[in-house]
Amino acid sequence: MSRARIPAPLTALAAIGLLLFLLPLVGLVIRAPWNQVGPALIAPETATTLGLSIFCSITATVVALVLGIPLALVLSRTTGTLRGVLRALTTLPMVLPPVVGGVALLLAFGRRGLIGGVLNQAFGIQIPFTTTAAVIAETFVAMPFLVIAVEGGLRALDHRYEEAARALGASSWKVFARVTIPLLRPAIFSGAVLCWARALGEFGATITFAGNLPGRTQTVPLAVYVALETRPEGAIVLSLILLVVSLAILIGLRDRWLGEP
Amino acid sequence: MIRVQRNGFALDVELEVGAGETVAILGPNGAGKTTLLRAIAGLIPVEGRVELDGDVLDDSASARHVPTERRHVGLVFQDHVLFPHMTVLQNVAFGVRGDAKRIARDWLDRAGLGDKAGAMPRELSGGQAQRVALLRTLATEPRMLLLDEPLSALDVTVRAEVRRELSRQLRGFQGIRILVTHDPLEAMALADRLVVLEQGKVVQRGSPTEVTARPRSRFVADLAGVNLLRGQGRGDHIELDGGGTLAAPEAGEGDVFAVIHPRAVALYLAKPEGTPRNVWLGRAEDLDLHGERVRVRLSGPVPLVAEVTPSAVRDLGLASGAEVWVAVKATEISVYTA
16 A cells, blocks of 8 residues: 655654654653662662552552443433533543642542531541542543543444344343443553553642642652652652653553554 | 334334244335334334234333333344454354353354354354354344345355355244345345335335336336336326326226336337337437346337347347337236326
8 A cells, every 4th residue: 555655844843743752751861860770769768659659540540440431431322512511521630730620629529628528527537638539639630531532432333233232132231241341442441541641640639639748649740749859860760760660561551552352 | 003203214114024924125225124123123212113922112102112122133234243352152142041152052053153153253254254143143032033134245156155044044933024125136035025115105015026016116116127107097098207108908097007028128120010009219328238138228208128139239230329119019018006
């Protein structure tokens, strides 16, 4: 198959775009204090922070899967104005500055918040400034990526598979579990990867809603920010670790992500 | 009676099918054939009534609607729609109750597809996939079988083979069978009764021979390969709606159809002298080889299609645009009321 040649100016623009991604990474790698990487890696704070980051981002992704897939299903079935409203609501966290999201979360789940107040008075449960809060903040910001991907997959789905399953006597639950979900696997997978990546990098909503408590809510991005003020080398080392972890997981998942169902 | 109304398209059909009977719904694209099947299957809302063996599946008057999964109807699609993430065995076992794996394997073995049990649908040929799709439906022991153009997505080479299999399986199936098709051959081969649907309405019904002997629409006439004319009967002749008259001994009175088989249309270089009373000068518009015969589309006072032998084409020097004398014996015209 022969394709039309890409015009030279477009190739040049593409190269500039690529450099914009590449140069900061190169800077990070070149300026990294390599002699400090070893000690930083085995420092207990590093393990705690990284562990917390991975725990929170994976938990947020699981929560997003459990809530986001049904949400995408509902979204894909609605039409008209309702659809527009629901879509705007679910994609809002993507456009909203994360700090604003954090403030909103505080107002809802904070000690005097809409729901937080009830939880606090009735059960003595306090959400803000806990690991739970970090997970909620990450889910809030990252779930839209999953919802959008799954909804796109649902709209592209050939619904005759579901009709065939129903005609074969499958209940709506069986159709969902044995036909819809398996057929959506590529969309769910790519959505989950995007969602997880967004959760891993989440900063603004987390620091606002969950605070910056080492061992409880201080994830790697927060630790990098704090370290930048006091010991920039530490910040670079932590950034490097996050970069390697993200790249490793993205590359490791790539084949399955792009694979056919 | 089934009435479906959607997006400006109205489908209005009264259909009664007996057990063990195959009814073919025949009609051009967009006639509402697939919509009818989907309505019977419960996949789209219906205004009216759908009843199966005394069970009311749909009744808009009492707002009753039995969901598809509880209708026990078997639906076979144009292209197999096998679940791509399941093996052939898992596909056939999907809707089976009880010992699903064993029952599914029995069905596959009986159809000679046992060696494909572990294959994925994408590894099957088109014909095999459609046969598996049919087994997947039959294995659920449906009360009614709905087939939506089951052969039309197949290559011509495998179509005959799958048609034979389909015909065998249909004979073995005791319930109601409704087949949607736009292929007359498929309808003739498989159906006991034809229902011709055009623009959401039934235009003709009857046995395949009845329907093709007395077409009541252009679509059926084309299927049967005959000329269909409409006009006003005047005793011994018909005043055609498209202009011109046609002599016919039993033309009757009022709105009538006239059918002329293309083989009954004779062509001459010079004006024929003799018995045919319908003679006029026409023009050959185009020629088309149909098996051993040549079909000639004629324009003139009465536009017709004639079927002649290739040697006649040579002798007459027939080519597109050539003028030719057209003769039709009055006794070769079959007339019936419209």
